[in-house]
Structure formats: C-alpha cells, structure tokens
Amino acid sequence: MSIETPFERCRNTREVHRLECIDEREGRRRVCEDEREGSYEACDNWAKKYECCDWWPCSTVCAILVWFGKWICKAWRTVTYTFCVLFAWITYTFCVAWAWVKHIICVVIAILICFPSLFSANEKSYDMEECIYGWNVAYRIEGTKCNLEITVRIRLNPDAGVTNTNLNAQSQIWETAIESTWSNQFQLQRSDGECNCVNYTVSFNVEFVNSNEHHVVRIRTGSGRENMTNWYITTTGGTASHEFGHMIGFPDEYTAPECPDRNVTSDNSIMQTTIGAPRERHYEPFAEWISNRTCCKYEVT
Amino acid sequence: MNKENISELNLGNIEKYRIVIKTGYEAFDYGLTQITLNGSGIAAIENTLHGKKSTFSSKLSEKEVIELFTQKILIDIWEIKFIKRKGIPDESLIKMSLFYDEKEIKHLEIWEGILEEHPETGWFIILLREILERTTEKSERPIYL
Numbered sequence: 001m002s003i004e005t006p007f008e009r010c011r012n013t014r015e016v017h018r019l020e021c022i023d024e025r026e027g028r029r030r031v032c033e034d035e036r037e038g039s040y041e042a043c044d045n046w047a048k049k050y051e052c053c054d055w056w057p058c059s060t061v062c063a064i065l066v067w068f069g070k071w072i073c074k075a076w077r078t079v080t081y082t083f084c085v086l087f088a089w090i091t092y093t094f095c096v097a098w099a100w101v102k103h104i105i106c107v108v109i110a111i112l113i114c115f116p117s118l119f120s121a122n123e124k125s126y127d128m129e130e131c132i133y134g135w136n137v138a139y140r141i142e143g144t145k146c147n148l149e150i151t152v153r154i155r156l157n158p159d160a161g162v163t164n165t166n167l168n169a170q171s172q173i174w175e176t177a178i179e180s181t182w183s184n185q186f187q188l189q190r191s192d193g194e195c196n197c198v199n200y201t202v203s204f205n206v207e208f209v210n211s212n213e214h215h216v217v218r219i220r221t222g223s224g225r226e227n228m229t230n231w232y233i234t235t236t237g238g239t240a241s242h243e244f245g246h247m248i249g250f251p252d253e254y255t256a257p258e259c260p261d262r263n264v265t266s267d268n269s270i271m272q273t274t275i276g277a278p279r280e281r282h283y284e285p286f287a288e289w290i291s292n293r294t295c296c297k298y299e300v301t
Numbered sequence: 302m303n304k305e306n307i308s309e310l311n312l313g314n315i316e317k318y319r320i321v322i323k324t325g326y327e328a329f330d331y332g333l334t335q336i337t338l339n340g341s342g343i344a345a346i347e348n349t350l351h352g353k354k355s356t357f358s359s360k361l362s363e364k365e366v367i368e369l370f371t372q373k374i375l376i377d378i379w380e381i382k383f384i385k386r387k388g389i390p391d392e393s394l395i396k397m398s399l400f401y402d403e404k405e406i407k408h409l410e411i412w413e414g415i416l417e418e419h420p421e422t423g424w425f426i427i428l429l430r431e432i433l434e435r436t437t438e439k440s441e442r443p444i445y446l
Binding site for chain 2: 129132135223228252254256257258273274
C-alpha cells in the first residue's frame, strides 16, 4: 500500500463513480430488455386472444387487421425499447460527465488545499538557526507501505591517524546506535482524512557514503568534546545519536547561559542528554510532512 | 588596557599574568571546564558537571610558560581579526580572558574550530589540550576542552 496523494484520491474516486455509472446503465438496459421481451409476448397474446367472426370475408379482414395490429404493437414496443435504451445511455453520459465535473472540482480543491504539498520534496535541505548556532539540516524522507523512512547520508572524513579497521568497526556501532535510538519510538496515526494508511511507522536509516552526502563528519583520533561535524574515533553511539538529531533539524535542549530563550527540557530527551531518547516532538516534523503529502492529518502517538 | 598599555608592562614579570579559559556547559556531556594558566607556572583545572565539581592542578614546564606568556598570547592573539560565523551545534565556545595583577585586561569569545584552524592560534589549542590531558589524567570522568 503506497501513499495516496490527493490527486490520486480524486482519480480513484472518479474511477469508482465511472464504474457506478456503468452499473447503473447496465441495470437500466436489463430493465429495457425485460420490458421488451414481456411486451412482445403481450402483443402476441393480444393477437391470439382476439376473436374474429366466423364468416370468411369477415374473418380474413379481421385476421389481416389483427396481424397488422400485432406488428404495430411490436413496432411501438420496439420504439419504446429504443427510447428506453437511449435514455439509459443519456443518463450514463450525464452520470460520467458529472463524475468528471466532480473530479475537476476535487482536483481544484486538492490544488488549493494541498498547495504546499506540491513542494514537499523527498530531499530536505535547509538552514537552521538556534541561539548562537547555525547549521544545515539535510536528509531524505520517503513514505512506502505505511512506513516513513528518514535517510541521512554521512561522509566520514578520517584524520591521518584513524585506521580503516577502527573506522569500520566504529561506524557500525554508530549506525546501529543511531538507527535503534531513533526508529519506531512512536507512530504517526491518521486523525483526519481517508488515506490508505491508518498508521505510519517511522524508521531512520544512516548510510555512510563516499559521495552525494547530506553531511560530512571529521573523525579524529583519541577523544574529545564532539560536535555535529567533529567526532572522535572513541565517540559513543549515544553522542552520535545526539549529533544525528542536529542533522535532521533538532536543536539542543540543555541549559546554556548564552541561550536564555532555549527550549530547555527535563524529560531525558536525546537532545538534552546523550543517554536520552527521542520524544514525541522529535517526530512531529515527519507527521507534518506526511500530512502535507497525503492531505490527511497524521499525529504522533 | 590597550595594546600600548600591555606593551608598557614588563613582560619579564610574568607571574602577574593569568590566562583563564572556559568551555562547555555544566548541564551537558563533559560539563563546564575552566583552565587557569598562571604566569607562576601552575595550571589549575576545574570541571563542573550537573553540580559536581572536580579540581586538578599541575605544574607547567618552563617551555610551556615561555610559549604561553610571550607576546603571541599576551598581545597578538587579541588583535587577530577572526572570521565570524555561527557555531556548529555542540561546538565549544572558548571564552578566554587575560588577567594582570587580578584585573581582567582582555576578553575573547571564539568558536573552537576557528581558533584551531587559524594559522596563528592552532598551536595554542594543541597546547591547551596537552595541558588538560596531563593535568586531568586521574579524573574519574573525561574532561575535554
């Protein structure tokens, strides 16, 4: 089951409406056929039941008149049948035309209501500022089979003293820690609209790449105070998960004297402490994205 | 006190100088670190994390004293026109003060990355890290610049 866009929803609704029109037309045609069969029999029965006089000139004229009467009856029935079928086709045509009118109205409404969704691309990249800090947020977001996947491509840039063996081992630790810390902590539940997916799961994916990266991280030897783009070979999975949070758009939540307006939290959030976990607020931008994309409302639960 | 005033000071009387450097945040990760480098040759380090304070001290070598308390640090570093930019999330904002005779005569706030990458100050960061590592080697928790 893939994400149904408002435009697809309009198209699907139109298709359902068209099939209903066809059903209705076929129903009407069957009624016309039944009526015609019944009416021909009625004409025949009328002719059979008509009693002519016994005297031969009279009976011959009578038989000719009955014969004509029967065929006029059948001709009239054919005309009424033709009109019946014609009426079925006309109502079908109007029905289909109405489906198209509704489709056009649906598309216009979709464009008006869902205008921002036209710009909600899968690749996200924007500048973020918080207090005395500023950085670029970048990631890929994709919705398939009722799962929302956020992918961050990171190029690790090791210092001369960092060995490949150590880097490979440590990058595996970082990837596992980030993905398990951030993924499937909450669901996105549909609270309004008729989209296919009632719930979306949310998974995070880290890819360490050599090109086409969202972020570059310098890897130093030894240990030290990390930041979003400077890690050490000894950096823990918890710290990597915290720095990952910045990469996907979340500011720090710990107290800093330089940042009196900061949203400081105390719920053991991953953006407040490196041993914390994501909170509902950290899934909200993704709920907003899928809401915009589908034009249904999704909330973090 | 401006450059001329410092120049007038007797650089030989380095015992009266004190360099104080603060980095980090008390509420996050490795805490708030304060490094005090005294002209008398003593390095004092104080680290506070969630209200818990740890203090350490060590002697500066003669070479370190000569490196730190020369014109490069006492005069030149305060005159450098560093590039201005926003900090990278969690990057250390280095708050550096120069005291003479207990009076603050210079103050500078600069991102660690800028100080480290500048050709005239990169050595200073390396030296600070060395002093910090040596002085806090017996610490129960990691203390970084």
